[in-house]
Amino acid sequence: xxxxxxxxxxxxxxxxxxxxxxxxxxxxxxxxxxxxxxxxxxxxxxxxxxxxxxxxxxxxxxxxxxxxxxxxxxxxxxxxxxxxxxxxxxxxxxxxxxxxxxxxxxxxxxxxxxxxxxxx
Amino acid sequence: xxxxxxxxxxxxxxxxxxxxxxxxxxxxxxxxxxxxxxxxxxxxxxxxxxxxxxxxxxxxxxxxxxxxxxxxxxxxxxxxxxxxxxxxxxxxxxxxxxxxxxxxxxx
Numbered sequence: 001x002x003x004x005x006x007x008x009x010x011x012x013x014x015x016x017x018x019x020x021x022x023x024x025x026x027x028x029x030x031x032x033x034x035x036x037x038x039x040x041x042x043x044x045x046x047x048x049x050x051x052x053x054x055x056x057x058x059x060x061x062x063x064x065x066x067x068x069x070x071x072x073x074x075x076x077x078x079x080x081x082x083x084x085x086x087x088x089x090x091x092x093x094x095x096x097x098x099x100x101x102x103x104x105x106x107x108x109x110x111x112x113x114x115x116x117x118x119x120x
Numbered sequence: 121x122x123x124x125x126x127x128x129x130x131x132x133x134x135x136x137x138x139x140x141x142x143x144x145x146x147x148x149x150x151x152x153x154x155x156x157x158x159x160x161x162x163x164x165x166x167x168x169x170x171x172x173x174x175x176x177x178x179x180x181x182x183x184x185x186x187x188x189x190x191x192x193x194x195x196x197x198x199x200x201x202x203x204x205x206x207x208x209x210x211x212x213x214x215x216x217x218x219x220x221x222x223x224x225x226x227x
Contacts, residue, residue: 035216037164045156045164045207047216059214095163105211106154108166108175 002026002109004096009114016086016118022079022096022111030054030074033099035107036081038092038116046092049081050099086118122146122210126219134227139195141222143208148188152212155184155193158221159204167206168193200226 008020022034036048049070050059058070069082079096093115097107123146133139143153151171156164166175168184171191181196195202203226208219 044221045158045209045218047218050214050216061215100169104152104154104169104173105216106166106169106175107156107164107209108169110163110165112163 002098004098004109004111006094006096006111006114009094009116011117011119012086013120014087014118017082017084018086018116020081020083020094020096020114020116022081024077024079024098027077027098029072029077031101033057033101034070034072034079035097035099036070036079037095037097037107037110038090039095039113040089040092043092048094051079053101083116086116088118090116091118092116121215122149122212122217124208124210124217124219126206126208126222128222129220130223130225132225132227133198135198135200137198139198139202139224141193141206141208141224143186143191143193143219145189145191145210149210149212151187152210153184153186153191154209154211155182156207156209156218157202157204158207164207195224198224198226202226 003025033052051070067085071080093113095113097110100106125144155168158164172184205221
């Protein structure tokens with residue numbers, strides 16, 4: 001069974017930086033694209049970024065472009081999200097999710113999420 | 121970007137009721153429409169992909185239908201454990217987008 005475990009969430013001041021990690025097990029990690037999705041308190045789901053299995057293709061949502069960077073280390077079966085210039089509205093639970101690479105591109109499974117709070 | 125709308129935004133139904141949730145997209149997305157269930161305090165869970173394909177382990181009371189820009193998630197007989205928020209998602213192109221969600225409550 002595939003498991004994803006996020007870590008790195010914390011309380012950070014506006015303008016600060018944070019690096020989130022997502023550790024995968026139960027899959028050949030390099031075979032799958034990965035996504036980051038966030039959910040602000042009481043709000044819906046917002047897709048943030050996608051990275052392909054070999055890191056050759058990367059996409060970002062406009063809301064984070066230029067501030068956040070997605071990366072992965074296939075040897076460590078880990079996905080990362082480097083978050084810079086954090087703002088109050090980046091406060092959210094951040095999820096990583098495996099991308100279906102058979103064609104439909106659905107997200108399954110998801111990790112349990114890690115909470116980022118941006119506040120002074 | 122493809123805009124997603126869902127209706128209703130919330131509903132309250134009794135156990136055993138048939139429930140329909142509608143998702144509409146701002147342009148045709150072929151069949152690249154997925155549905156997720158998010159129970160309170162939990163991560164989202166995939167229910168249906170490709171409009172109508174049931175993910176393994178998902179109860180058969182869940183079904184999906186639709187085409188072009190109009191899609192429907194149906195719960196044929198609502199159960200207590202279906203208390204959740206349901207999201208549609210398009211994976212036709214980037215940026216991936218989600219609907220705003222439909223909160224299902226049990227009467």
